[in-house]
Amino acid sequence: MAASRRRPKAQTESAPAQAVSSEELLHYYREMLLIRRFEEKAGQLYGMGLIGGFCHLYIGQEAVVVGIQSALNEGDSVITSYRDHGHMLACGMDAKGVMAELTGRRGGYSHGKGGSMHMFSREKNFYGGHGIVGGQVPLGTGLAFAHKYLKDGGISAVYCGDGAINQGQVYESFNMAALWKLPVLFVIENNKYAMGTSQERASAGELHQRGASYGIPGYQVNGMDVLEVKAAADQWVNYIREGNGPVILEMKTYRYRGHSMSDPAKYRTKEEVEKMRSESDPIDQLKAKLLAGGHADEDKLKEIDREVKAIVIESAEFAQQSPEPDASELWTDVLL
Amino acid sequence: MPIEVLMPALSPTMTEGKLAKWLKKEGDSVKSGEVLAEIETDKATMEVEAVDEGRIGKILIAEGTDNVAVNTPIAVLLEEGEDASALTAAPAPAPAPAPVAAPVAAPVAVEAPVSAPTVPAAPVAEADAEEEKFFAKTTKRTVREALRDAMAEEMRRDDKVFVMGEEVAQYQGAYKVTQGLLQEFGDARVIDTPITEIGFAGLGVGASFKGLRPVVEFMTFNFAMQAIDHIINSAAKTLYMSGGQMGSPIVFRGPNGAAARVGAQHSQCYASWYAHCPGLKVIAPWSAADAKGLLKAAIRDPNPVVFLENEILYGQSFEVPDDEEFVLPIGKAKIERKGKDVTITAFSIMVGHALAAAEILAQEGIDAEVINLRTIRPLDTATIVNSVKKTNRLVSVEEGWPFAGIGSEMAALMMEEAFDYLDAPVIRVAGVDVPMPYAANLEKLALPQVDDIVKAAKRACYR
Numbered sequence: 001m002a003a004s005r006r007r008p009k010a011q012t013e014s015a016p017a018q019a020v021s022s023e024e025l026l027h028y029y030r031e032m033l034l035i036r037r038f039e040e041k042a043g044q045l046y047g048m049g050l051i052g053g054f055c056h057l058y059i060g061q062e063a064v065v066v067g068i069q070s071a072l073n074e075g076d077s078v079i080t081s082y083r084d085h086g087h088m089l090a091c092g093m094d095a096k097g098v099m100a101e102l103t104g105r106r107g108g109y110s111h112g113k114g115g116s117m118h119m120f121s122r123e124k125n126f127y128g129g130h131g132i133v134g135g136q137v138p139l140g141t142g143l144a145f146a147h148k149y150l151k152d153g154g155i156s157a158v159y160c161g162d163g164a165i166n167q168g169q170v171y172e173s174f175n176m177a178a179l180w181k182l183p184v185l186f187v188i189e190n191n192k193y194a195m196g197t198s199q200e201r202a203s204a205g206e207l208h209q210r211g212a213s214y215g216i217p218g219y220q221v222n223g224m225d226v227l228e229v230k231a232a233a234d235q236w237v238n239y240i241r242e243g244n245g246p247v248i249l250e251m252k253t254y255r256y257r258g259h260s261m262s263d264p265a266k267y268r269t270k271e272e273v274e275k276m277r278s279e280s281d282p283i284d285q286l287k288a289k290l291l292a293g294g295h296a297d298e299d300k301l302k303e304i305d306r307e308v309k310a311i312v313i314e315s316a317e318f319a320q321q322s323p324e325p326d327a328s329e330l331w332t333d334v335l336l
Numbered sequence: 337m338p339i340e341v342l343m344p345a346l347s348p349t350m351t352e353g354k355l356a357k358w359l360k361k362e363g364d365s366v367k368s369g370e371v372l373a374e375i376e377t378d379k380a381t382m383e384v385e386a387v388d389e390g391r392i393g394k395i396l397i398a399e400g401t402d403n404v405a406v407n408t409p410i411a412v413l414l415e416e417g418e419d420a421s422a423l424t425a426a427p428a429p430a431p432a433p434a435p436v437a438a439p440v441a442a443p444v445a446v447e448a449p450v451s452a453p454t455v456p457a458a459p460v461a462e463a464d465a466e467e468e469k470f471f472a473k474t475t476k477r478t479v480r481e482a483l484r485d486a487m488a489e490e491m492r493r494d495d496k497v498f499v500m501g502e503e504v505a506q507y508q509g510a511y512k513v514t515q516g517l518l519q520e521f522g523d524a525r526v527i528d529t530p531i532t533e534i535g536f537a538g539l540g541v542g543a544s545f546k547g548l549r550p551v552v553e554f555m556t557f558n559f560a561m562q563a564i565d566h567i568i569n570s571a572a573k574t575l576y577m578s579g580g581q582m583g584s585p586i587v588f589r590g591p592n593g594a595a596a597r598v599g600a601q602h603s604q605c606y607a608s609w610y611a612h613c614p615g616l617k618v619i620a621p622w623s624a625a626d627a628k629g630l631l632k633a634a635i636r637d638p639n640p641v642v643f644l645e646n647e648i649l650y651g652q653s654f655e656v657p658d659d660e661e662f663v664l665p666i667g668k669a670k671i672e673r674k675g676k677d678v679t680i681t682a683f684s685i686m687v688g689h690a691l692a693a694a695e696i697l698a699q700e701g702i703d704a705e706v707i708n709l710r711t712i713r714p715l716d717t718a719t720i721v722n723s724v725k726k727t728n729r730l731v732s733v734e735e736g737w738p739f740a741g742i743g744s745e746m747a748a749l750m751m752e753e754a755f756d757y758l759d760a761p762v763i764r765v766a767g768v769d770v771p772m773p774y775a776a777n778l779e780k781l782a783l784p785q786v787d788d789i790v791k792a793a794k795r796a797c798y799r
Contacts, residue, residue, distance in 0.1 A: 110581070139570055143542045143545060
């Protein structure tokens with residue numbers, strides 16, 4: 001399955017989970033739960049008409065971004081597509097600012113001018129939030145170029161879906177990233193469906209091998225298990241940071257909801273979704289590990305639940321109370 | 337019959353070149369495909385290969401000769417059995433034929449007086465006093481050199497500025513605009529890309545998000561259609577979408593519009609395309625001073641700038657201020673020629689056409705004011721409106737198509753801001769509404785000519 005001959009000794013797939021501390025495990029649990037509850041709330045606000053337009057929920061995929069982000073350093077750059085709420089939370093962006101952007105309010109990260117798909121945080125090195133499928137891939141490769149140019153030791157994590165992976169610009173980016181040994185981690189979040197088109201109907205071959213002819217190492221990872229994601233990320237982030245060039249990690253994951261709020265997702269069976277939820281849910285799996293391994297008891301996990309719930313409720317209240325942007329904002333931020 | 341070897345055209349816009357070196361001497365025999373000589377243009381050095389077999393009877397143009405016009409006989413080849421006596425029968429070396437005879441010379445370039453290799457310094461009719469003082473000390477530079485100098489100076493000034501594009505480094509630029517930059521700044525800052533327009537445009541925008549200042553060269557703007565998603569969606573909109581948190585300080589530059597005889601897919605003006613989009617600045621310089629002062633401004637600007645050059649102008653020379661702090665304001669037009677009877681607006685190569693038209697009009701008693709727009713977006717509406725308040729007539733000139741073009745915008749502007757001052761309808765002189773034809777006569781018909789501008793101005797004056 002390796003797409004390259006160069007390969008560190010450790011095997012991504014068999015990375016030991018026991019090396020992770022209780023504290024870290026609880027951190028992942030909290031982060032994933034925050035995303036899950038936040039997205040559920042966003043879905044609710046959408047249903048109430050408080051969020052408009054497109055709203056792409058990340059429910060089911062939480063382990064991917066939490067695992068990858070845990071392996072990054074402060075100063076590393078992150079960029080993704082329009083299914084971006086989870087990434088922002090995992091980057092440490094404030095839930096209030098994200099939710100208020102969803103409701104199009106002044107307190108949102110883009111002051112209500114970006115919306116669900118377009119939020120940014122210079123402070124957290126989160127570079128969007130991009131609505132054109134695949135567009136973030138050359139942009140993120142450019143972030144990596146800047147890290148190399150500035151010699152700041154940072155890397156760029158570029159997330160894209162199994163739909164974006166068929167865009168030509170992705171391969172233009174792979175080529176330049178490999179050619180110039182740019183410090184970039186390409187994360188393919190393969191949730192099996194590009195909107196309504198399944199991977200089988202859209203993509204020839206294996207996605208993690210798509211960088212093979214450029215000499216980019218590519219691996220498939222169980223994206224429903226945060227520990228496997230974290231282990232793979234740790235291993236390859238170091239490889240990238242050492243100046244070896246890009247790596248592709250294909251995360252096998254699943255979204256429980258439709259492509260966007262307006263998608264009834266009739267292209268797959270209820271049984272399929274139910275099977276994933278009941279057997280592979282990233283949060284349930286980690287919860288079971290936490291309890292079984294004695295890392296936490298039910299009370300501790302309930303405390304985290306309450307804490308997360310409070311953050312989400314606060315963000316939803318803020319997002320409704322924050323005023324709409326002033327009419328004068330229509331004309332600001334067009335040019336500097 | 338002895339065969340004349342003619343000075344070849346090495347590119348669609350070449351009108352003359354230097355005969356750098358003869359690799360054969362008189363009396364040598366040559367086979368077809370053998371290299372006879374080396375020719376240098378301002379862009380490149382090329383070898384001249386023999387097409388016919390024979391023996392060099394006489395070399396007509398000595399090596400080292402500059403400014404040899406295309407199609408000038410440079411040698412005479414004797415066929416088998418012929419001897420030198422045949423030479424006397426051969427026609428004497430003709431003086432350099434008028435460029436009009438050159439099969440590949442651009443009809444536009446031929447027609448317009450601006451096609452002369454050097455034109456006078458951009459006349460300063462009503463130049464801003466601020467700008468004029470820089471012209472106290474100037475040097476004659478081609479537009480090509482001015483662009484290169486602008487990049488080099490800004491790269492020395494700010495190490496976050498880098499240049500990227502196809503053939504910009506080792507090849508020294510497809511049109512030699514980046515000549516010498518690799519040697520001075522190295523390959524970390526002058527970067528050859530693969531042929532991958534959407535990829536490197538997006539990569540450049542991503543780098544600009546982190547505060548770098550990329551100058552992205554498109555070999556021509558025709559290829560930027562591959563990349564337009566990143567120019568508009570990623571570069572132009574991010575500042576707004578982020579609520580002012582981050583923008584894209586990037587310059588996209590390269591030749592725009594028709595060159596000469598390169599056909600429909602390589603001859604298109606994108607001024608109105610980009611000018612349509614908020615979040616972009618769009619610049620189209622004419623003279624070498626425009627090119628230098630505006631490119632420096634574009635590189636320093638914190639916004640994404642589309643910088644539309646013109647291949648035919650690259651080789652033309654103008655006076656350029658020596659002062660490295662000569663930076664022109666973006667968003668300010670220049671009145672190149674003062675007049676009172678009709679206002680003519682133009683940008684890029686059409687400024688030269690408009691000035692030529694104004695000279696002809698002057699002979700007929702019409703005093704035209706010519707405005708070099710310099711920046712298309714944001715448009716200097718004040719200068720245009722003030723001019724029309726004086727002349728009461730407007731002719732808009734552009735190379736691009738008329739529908740929803742810059743001229744349409746001019747007409748709307750006049751309706752909105754100068755309606756009561758108009759004594760005649762606004763007249764649009766634009767490229768013909770067809771894909772660019774290849775045939776020399778059709779191409780000429782498709783592009784605005786000096787005479788079209790003269791006729792339009794007369795119509796505006798009811799003459």
